[in-house]
Amino acid sequence: MATLAEIASQRTSLDEATIDHLLRLTASWSLLADLSFSDMLLMAKVDEPSNRGEESFVVLGQVRPNNRSTLINNDLVGTTQRPDAWPLVRLAFDTGTRVVGELKLDALDDRVPVWCIPVRFDTGIVAVLVRVQGPLRGPASLYEQAYLSIFERLCDMVADATFPYREDDVAGPGMPRVGDGIVLIDGAGHVEFATPNATNALHRLGIYAPAEGRSLDELGLRVRAVERALEFALPAMEEVDQGHDVAILFHCVPLLEHAKTTGVVILLRDVSDLRQLNRLVLNKEAAVREVHHRVKNNLQTISSLLRLQARRSDEVETRTALLEAERRVRSIAVVHEVLSREPGEEVVFDEIVRSLVLLVEDTVLALHPVEIVVNGQLGVLSTDLATPLAVALAELLTNAVEHAFTEFGGPSNEHVGVVTLNLYQEGGNAIAEIRDNGRGLGEDFSLDVPTSLGLSIVRDLIRAQLHGTIEMKSVPHAEGGGTYVRVEVPTTARL
Numbered sequence: 001m002a003t004l005a006e007i008a009s010q011r012t013s014l015d016e017a018t019i020d021h022l023l024r025l026t027a028s029w030s031l032l033a034d035l036s037f038s039d040m041l042l043m044a045k046v047d048e049p050s051n052r053g054e055e056s057f058v059v060l061g062q063v064r065p066n067n068r069s070t071l072i073n074n075d076l077v078g079t080t081q082r083p084d085a086w087p088l089v090r091l092a093f094d095t096g097t098r099v100v101g102e103l104k105l106d107a108l109d110d111r112v113p114v115w116c117i118p119v120r121f122d123t124g125i126v127a128v129l130v131r132v133q134g135p136l137r138g139p140a141s142l143y144e145q146a147y148l149s150i151f152e153r154l155c156d157m158v159a160d161a162t163f164p165y166r167e168d169d170v171a172g173p174g175m176p177r178v179g180d181g182i183v184l185i186d187g188a189g190h191v192e193f194a195t196p197n198a199t200n201a202l203h204r205l206g207i208y209a210p211a212e213g214r215s216l217d218e219l220g221l222r223v224r225a226v227e228r229a230l231e232f233a234l235p236a237m238e239e240v241d242q243g244h245d246v247a248i249l250f251h252c253v254p255l256l257e258h259a260k261t262t263g264v265v266i267l268l269r270d271v272s273d274l275r276q277l278n279r280l281v282l283n284k285e286a287a288v289r290e291v292h293h294r295v296k297n298n299l300q301t302i303s304s305l306l307r308l309q310a311r312r313s314d315e316v317e318t319r320t321a322l323l324e325a326e327r328r329v330r331s332i333a334v335v336h337e338v339l340s341r342e343p344g345e346e347v348v349f350d351e352i353v354r355s356l357v358l359l360v361e362d363t364v365l366a367l368h369p370v371e372i373v374v375n376g377q378l379g380v381l382s383t384d385l386a387t388p389l390a391v392a393l394a395e396l397l398t399n400a401v402e403h404a405f406t407e408f409g410g411p412s413n414e415h416v417g418v419v420t421l422n423l424y425q426e427g428g429n430a431i432a433e434i435r436d437n438g439r440g441l442g443e444d445f446s447l448d449v450p451t452s453l454g455l456s457i458v459r460d461l462i463r464a465q466l467h468g469t470i471e472m473k474s475v476p477h478a479e480g481g482g483t484y485v486r487v488e489v490p491t492t493a494r495l
Ligand SMILES: Nc1ncnc2c1ncn2[C@@H]1O[C@H](COP(=O)(O)OP(=O)(O)OP(=O)(O)O)[C@@H](O)[C@H]1O
Pocket: 324, 399, 400, 401, 402, 403, 404, 436, 438, 439, 440, 441, 442, 451, 452, 453, 454, 455, 456, 483
């Protein structure tokens, strides 16, 4: 569907500033539809070569009331209307004054009351606002009369080019609606009337005195937005809080007559629930962060217990086993550490990689001088994927620094051990390649023969848990030797 700006620039001769004015009008015109309990149409003159000599109108916008049923069921936006079907629109264009009358609509049997309000911008009439009035249910109540009188004042402003406001950037979705409650303030700042919903909102702010005839100041309410609207005729919004639990949004619409402020319409909306929800969401995020923080702390406690126990053990084998377990627990803690900083369904894996490399260097590097180089990155991964992958990579990196260089002797040796970790995403898979320039795998090495714990863990995590693949092979001497491991896991599959 075409937008107002598109229709206007293609079918009319209106310039950009005028179209902008009409856009601002339609951004806040649901207020007009609600105050008048009516459907509204915005019509402009068509300017097309094929149309020469014969004038017709194009519908630029259409809005329905929220508090009454609509009279116009079809979508008229973008349609061309013949002038003889809308003689009153033409009259409003020609005279520049409001034209009130009746009209026969295609969809309806009876004639319906119609108002045609000229929309002025700069010095000319640029469009006509058509109000198609629904039948009033019985005599208008006091509030309906009040709404209609505000509507009339706003219509005069439309014809005077003072509504929509030039500086109104607060209109649009999310702004309070008529049903939320209205307070009308006169030119002297006194409350003329307040609807029942508005009175409720004032109660929630702790104001129980009858509002009529008093200024907000006298009621004990200081709202800068209202003062601003009265003093400078500027629309404004402000949230007024009462304690921790109550928040009422004041949306102030100044009313002007001959460039003088004659009053302010305040639309009130109780946003307490919204604010509370926001607070809850914030609290929940903090709670998730805290949980990760505690999980990390607990894992670190477990790993120190294992380390203590390892120290007490006299048997080398037991001690090694305990230290290995300690390292594994710590590689899981790394993931929670990152999550405690930014909790969520996803995590920046590169931060985890950085910590893992430090961890591996910390644990085993003391034995041989080895350099770990990381190329590329995996970006953001789901947390379900990040934890197992982190543990698997920790095992593989540890293996490389632990086993690859055992035949190269001590630090004095010329050979420099290098372990490279290449990370990238390709075709929906996260890929990690670990390459070392060490001694390579033994003749009889096979990944599928379950022997030691380390590779069993890796196999299980990559294949069974992450539905991925792993490949391990020695690199021929001619190509630099050492071991090459490739891990590939889908990033999208649900785990
Ligand atoms: N990068 C490598 N270079 C040379 N040999 C390797 C490499 N990675 C693994 N190996 C060989 O594969 C064997 C199995 O590794 P695995 O991680 O399963 O056990 P581990 O490291 O000996 O003990 P742990 O259970 O503590 O990890 C190793 O003992 C080693 O001989």
